[in-house]
Amino acid sequence: MNEFIGELIGTALLILLGDGVVANVVLKGTKGHAGGWIVIAAGWGVAVYVAAATVAPLSGAHLNPAVTLGLLIFGKLAPALVAPYLAGQCLGAFVGATLVFLTYRLQFAATDDSGAKLAVFCTGPEIRSPIWNWLCEVVGTFVLILAVLWMAPAALSAESTAKLGLGAVGLLPVSLVVCGIGLSLGGPTGYAINPARDLMPRLAHAVLPIPGKRDSDWGYAWVPVTGPLVGAVLAAVLALSVPLPS
Numbered sequence: 001m002n003e004f005i006g007e008l009i010g011t012a013l014l015i016l017l018g019d020g021v022v023a024n025v026v027l028k029g030t031k032g033h034a035g036g037w038i039v040i041a042a043g044w045g046v047a048v049y050v051a052a053a054t055v056a057p058l059s060g061a062h063l064n065p066a067v068t069l070g071l072l073i074f075g076k077l078a079p080a081l082v083a084p085y086l087a088g089q090c091l092g093a094f095v096g097a098t099l100v101f102l103t104y105r106l107q108f109a110a111t112d113d114s115g116a117k118l119a120v121f122c123t124g125p126e127i128r129s130p131i132w133n134w135l136c137e138v139v140g141t142f143v144l145i146l147a148v149l150w151m152a153p154a155a156l157s158a159e160s161t162a163k164l165g166l167g168a169v170g171l172l173p174v175s176l177v178v179c180g181i182g183l184s185l186g187g188p189t190g191y192a193i194n195p196a197r198d199l200m201p202r203l204a205h206a207v208l209p210i211p212g213k214r215d216s217d218w219g220y221a222w223v224p225v226t227g228p229l230v231g232a233v234l235a236a237v238l239a240l241s242v243p244l245p246s
Contacts, residue, residue: 003081003163006058007088008095010051011196014063015096016103017047019120019201023100026116027107041186045179049171056167063166064194065089066232070145071165073236086196093200097121100201101208114214121201122216123190123224130223133189137227138234140185141193145235147177150244192224199225 021043024032032039052061062068068085071077077085100120101108108117118124125133148166151173166174182191192198199221206216 001084003059004084004088006055006060007062007085008092010055010059010061011063011089011092012096012099013054013092014047014051015093015197015201016099017050018044018197019097019100020103021047023104023107023120026113026119027104027111029107029110030104037186038183041179041182044182045175048166048178049175052166052174053171056163056165056171058163059085059088060163060165061167063089063092064144064228065196066141066145066194066228067148067165069229070149070232070236070239073233074149074239089196090200093196094204097201097204098208101204101210109211112212114212117210117213118205118217119190121205122198122221123192124217124220125189125223126187128220130220133220134223134227136185136188137192137224138231140181140189140191141228141231142235143181143185144177144193145232146239148174149235149239151177189224193228193231195225195228197224 021032021040024030024043025035025039027033048063051063055061055063062071062085065086068077068082068089072079072082104120108120111117115124151170178193181193185191202216202218202221205213206218
């Protein structure tokens with residue numbers, strides 16, 4: 001139950017602050033309107049910091065099915081815990097997206113651009129080419145999961161009893177990794193690097209009474225869901241193949 005609650009609260013905070021910074025930049029009538037990509041990338045890095053710091057004692061702060069999958073393949077997560085982690089992440093992402101809508105309700109109404117409204121909730125490519133977009137998500141998530149597995153050798157040791165996740169890497173390092181991925185690799189697709197982060201807010205966009213919204217672009221949704229999972233598998237296989245010196 002601690003794992004489920006931790007992932008629910010942590011992922012809700014992640015999406016509230018992460019999608020919140022996007023809303024602040026792209027919607028009209030905000031203090032941060034047109035703040036630019038650097039503001040968004042920095043905001044997502046801070047969102048990871050706050051979310052991981054808050055729930056690391058409860059769940060280790062995976063906050064991302066790709067992290068959960070990577071740790072499972074790496075042999076550092078019991079299979080029985082996968083379901084509560086994933087359930088908490090998915091429900092938390094939906095809750096966080098709903099809170100963003102409520103917080104920015106007036107700004108959604110003041111914004112005419114339906115594409116900007118969708119961008120608050122989920123990612124989309126600047127140049128639509130599904131295979132190349134998918135590859136971008138694979139690469140970005142590969143960097144994230146390899147960092148998680150190689151930057152926390154003490155926590156990943158057989159003797160450690162700590163709950164593993166983003167919190168085990170160190171809050172500032174993992175936040176900088178996410179910020180760096182956004183600045184360097186996020187341009188083509190908006191760097192979901194997290195299936196729950198994209199899928200559940202996309203669902204929230206579909207069901208919430210957002211004024212003047214467009215369709216939720218479900219035809220693209222497979223890219224930010226499957227790409228990160230493949231990236232996680234590749235990173236975990238590499239980490240297993242090249243063990244760090246003791």
